[in-house]
Amino acid sequence: MSSIVRIKLPNPPTKYPDYKDTLRLEFLYSCAYCTTMEIEAGGIGFEIDHYWPQSSCQHLIDVHENLCWACRHCNDGKLEQPTRDLAELGYRFFNPDVDEITDHFAVDGVRWVSTGTKIAELTDKLLGMNRASLLRIREQRLRQFESNEMLLRGIRA
Numbered sequence: 001m002s003s004i005v006r007i008k009l010p011n012p013p014t015k016y017p018d019y020k021d022t023l024r025l026e027f028l029y030s031c032a033y034c035t036t037m038e039i040e041a042g043g044i045g046f047e048i049d050h051y052w053p054q055s056s057c058q059h060l061i062d063v064h065e066n067l068c069w070a071c072r073h074c075n076d077g078k079l080e081q082p083t084r085d086l087a088e089l090g091y092r093f094f095n096p097d098v099d100e101i102t103d104h105f106a107v108d109g110v111r112w113v114s115t116g117t118k119i120a121e122l123t124d125k126l127l128g129m130n131r132a133s134l135l136r137i138r139e140q141r142l143r144q145f146e147s148n149e150m151l152l153r154g155i156r157a
Contacts, residue, residue, distance in 0.1 A: 110138035
C-alpha cells in the first residue's frame with residue numbers, strides 16, 4: 001500500500017478556490033484519502049477538501065496545509081467531521097501530510113484493514129475505504145502490476 005505524499009509546490013495561491021491546479025499536481029491527481037486517481041474515478045468528480053471543516057475552522061479556510069485534493073465520494077463522506085469534540089477524543093481522518101497510512105491500515109489482498117486506531121476507525125466508517133468501487137480499482141492495479149511483472153520476466157528471458 002502506498003501513501004499519498006504531497007509534493008509541495010513553491011508559491012501556492014492565497015485563496016482556496018485558486019488552489020485547484022496546485023492541489024491536483026501536489027496530490028498527483030489522486031484523492032488524498034482513498035488514493036483513487038482521476039483517470040480511475042469513472043466520472044466521480046474531484047474537488048478541494050478542507051481537512052479541518054470550514055464550519056468549525058474558519059481561520060483555516062485559505063491555509064495551504066489544510067487543503068487536500070479529494071474525490072467527491074470522500075469529500076462528501078467527511079461532511080463536517082471531525083467535530084472539535086471528536087478530535088479531542090483522537091478521532092480524526094487520515095491526514096496524508098502527517099500520517100503514515102501503514103500506521104492505520106494494513107493490506108489484505110485488495111482490502112484495507114484497520115490497525116485499530118481511532119484515525120482508521122473514523123476514516124473507514126465515514127469514507128468507506130473498502131467500498132466496491134475502490135476494491136475494483138485496487139484489483140485493476142494489482143492485475144496491471146502482475147502483468148507488468150510477467151512482461152518484464154519475458155523480456156529478461
